[in-house]
Amino acid sequence: MAAQGKKEHLYKILVIGDLGTGKTSIIKRYVHQFFSPHYRATIGVDFALKVLNWDNSTTIRLQLWDIAGQERFGNMTRVYYKEAVGAFVVFDVTRLSTFEAVQMWKADLDNKVLLPNGKAIPAVLLANKCDLASEGFLGNINQLDDYCREKGFHAWFETSAKENIGIEEAARSLVAKILENDETIDHPQPDGDGIRVGEEDGRAPKKTKCC
Amino acid sequence: MWLHWQREKELQIDEALRSSLVDVEALRRHAVSMGGLFHSDIRRRVWPKLVGVNMYHIKPYEGAPLTEHKDRAQVLLDVRRCSRRIPEHYSETRRQELQEKLLRVILRLLSEHPDLHYYQGFHDIVITFLLVGGEDFAYAIVNVLVQHHIRDFMDADMDRTKVIICYLRPLLRLESRTLERFIHKSECAYYFCLSWLITWFGHVVRRLDEACRLVDFLLASHPLMPVYLSGAVRENAHTHTHTTTQTHFKLFLD
Numbered sequence: 001m002a003a004q005g006k007k008e009h010l011y012k013i014l015v016i017g018d019l020g021t022g023k024t025s026i027i028k029r030y031v032h033q034f035f036s037p038h039y040r041a042t043i044g045v046d047f048a049l050k051v052l053n054w055d056n057s058t059t060i061r062l063q064l065w066d067i068a069g070q071e072r073f074g075n076m077t078r079v080y081y082k083e084a085v086g087a088f089v090v091f092d093v094t095r096l097s098t099f100e101a102v103q104m105w106k107a108d109l110d111n112k113v114l115l116p117n118g119k120a121i122p123a124v125l126l127a128n129k130c131d132l133a134s135e136g137f138l139g140n141i142n143q144l145d146d147y148c149r150e151k152g153f154h155a156w157f158e159t160s161a162k163e164n165i166g167i168e169e170a171a172r173s174l175v176a177k178i179l180e181n182d183e184t185i186d187h188p189q190p191d192g193d194g195i196r197v198g199e200e201d202g203r204a205p206k207k208t209k210c211c
Numbered sequence: 212m213w214l215h216w217q218r219e220k221e222l223q224i225d226e227a228l229r230s231s232l233v234d235v236e237a238l239r240r241h242a243v244s245m246g247g248l249f250h251s252d253i254r255r256r257v258w259p260k261l262v263g264v265n266m267y268h269i270k271p272y273e274g275a276p277l278t279e280h281k282d283r284a285q286v287l288l289d290v291r292r293c294s295r296r297i298p299e300h301y302s303e304t305r306r307q308e309l310q311e312k313l314l315r316v317i318l319r320l321l322s323e324h325p326d327l328h329y330y331q332g333f334h335d336i337v338i339t340f341l342l343v344g345g346e347d348f349a350y351a352i353v354n355v356l357v358q359h360h361i362r363d364f365m366d367a368d369m370d371r372t373k374v375i376i377c378y379l380r381p382l383l384r385l386e387s388r389t390l391e392r393f394i395h396k397s398e399c400a401y402y403f404c405l406s407w408l409i410t411w412f413g414h415v416v417r418r419l420d421e422a423c424r425l426v427d428f429l430l431a432s433h434p435l436m437p438v439y440l441s442g443a444v445r446e447n448a449h450t451h452t453h454t455t456t457q458t459h460f461k462l463f464l465d
Contacts, residue, residue: 019285019331020292038292038294038295039292040292040295040414041289041292041334042331043332043405043406043409043414044402044405044406045402045403070285072330072368073369073405075368076369076405077402079400080402
C-alpha cells in the first residue's frame with residue numbers, strides 16, 4: 001500500500017515495432033540496466049515492471065508489455081493493447097523496412113486502443129541501434145521532427161540499448177505526457193492509492209488487472 | 212555411469228528396437244515413463260521410430276537454392292537469436308556452424324512444403340533435434356512433425372492455433388475454478404501459453420536435457436498433449452521454484 005499522502009500510479013505501456021528492432025533489449029536495458037546480444041525472439045507477449053520514484057510524493061509503476069514483432073501473431077497480441085496509456089514504437093536505424101513499418105504499427109495502435117476521452121494514446125518513436133547509425137538510412141535524423149508531427153507521435157528519440165543511449169529520456173518524456181493526460185482527463189478515481197484496476201471504475205466492465 | 216534403472220531400461224529399449232517388427236508401443240511407454248529416454252544415444256535410435264522415420268532413406272534436397280527463399284531474412288533473425296538454446300561449452304565456431312545448420316534445416320523444410328508458413332518459435336523445436344542428432348536427423352523428424360503434430364501452427368494465420376489454445380480453458384476449469392475465472396475476467400485470454408504450445412516448451416526451458424525430456428513425452432503422445440501439459444504446468448507453478456514458466460504465471464497470479 002502507498003504510504004500516507006504518497007500517490008501511486010500503475011501505467012500500462014506497449015512496446016511495439018517490427019521484429020528484431022530491439023524491443024526486448026530496450027526493455028531489459030531500462031528495467032535491469034543490462035544489455036545482452038543474446039535475447040531470444042519474443043513469442044506472443046512478455047512483460048516487465050519498472051518502478052519509478054517520480055518525485056517525493058509520486059511512485060509510478062510501469063508495466064511494459066513486450067509485443068512480438070511477427071505479423072502472424074498480430075490478431076492475438078492485439079488483445080493486450082487494452083487499457084494501455086502509452087506506447088513506444090521501435091524501429092531499427094539500420095533497416096529501412098522497419099521504419100516503413102512504423103506507420104502501420106502506429107495506425108494499428110490508434111485503431112485498437114484509445115484514451116477514455118477518445119484521443120489516441122501518447123506514442124514515442126524510438127530510432128534504435130543508433131550506435132550503428134553509420135550504417136543507417138536516415139541521412140538527416142532531424143527530419144523525424146516533421147515525421148512525428150505528421151504521424152501523431154508525441155516525440156522521438158535516438159536510442160541504443162547496447163550503449164544505453166536515450167532510453168531513460170524517452171521514458172521520462174512518455175511518462176510526463178501520461179501524467180499530464182491523467183490529470184486532465186476526467187475519470188473517477190476508484191480508491192485512495194490511485195491504482196486503477198477497473199473494479200469500480202464505471203467506464204470499463206468489471207475486471208481485475210491481468211498481470 | 213548409468214544408474215540401475217537406466218541400465219534396465221536400456222536393455223528393454225534394445226529389445227523393443229531389435230524385434231523383427233519394432234515394438235513401437237513399448238518404445239512409447241519408455242518415452243513417457245519416469246526418466247524418459249534419458250540419453251542422446253537412445254534418443255537418436257528411438258525418436259525416429261516414434262514418428263515412423265527411416266533414417267537410412269533421407270532424400271537429398273533438390274529444391275530451389277535456399278539462399279533465395281522468401282522467408283530467409285526472417286528465419287535468419289530468429290536463428291541468430293537462439294544462442295541461449297546452445298550449450299554453453301560450444302565454441303564460437305561450433306555455435307556458428309550450428310546456426311547455419313539450423314537455418315538450412317528450416318529453409319529446406321519450408322521449401323519442400325510451400326503450403327506451410329514459418330512462425331517465430333518453430334526454430335525452438337528444430338534446434339532440439341539438431342543438437343541431439345545433427346542436420347539430417349533434425350530434418351527427417353521435423354519433416355514428419357510439420358505434417359502432423361505441429362501442422363496447425365503453420366497455417367497462413369493462427370486461427371486454428373487460437374482454437375487449440377481455447378481447449379485449455381475447460382481443462383483449467385476442472386483443475387482450478389478460481390484461476391479459470393480469474394483469467395477469464397482478466398480478458399487476456401489464454402495466449403500466455405502460446406509459446407509453450409508452438410515451441411513444445413523449448414522457448415521456456417533452459418537446458419537441453421529438459422527440452423529433450425519434453426520431446427520424449429510429446430513424440431510419444433497425441434498432438435494435443437501440449438495443451439494438457441500446459442494445464443499441468445499451472446498446477447505445479449504454485450510449488451515449483453525453478454521453472455522459468457513460473458515467471459509467466461507469477462505475472463498473472465500476482
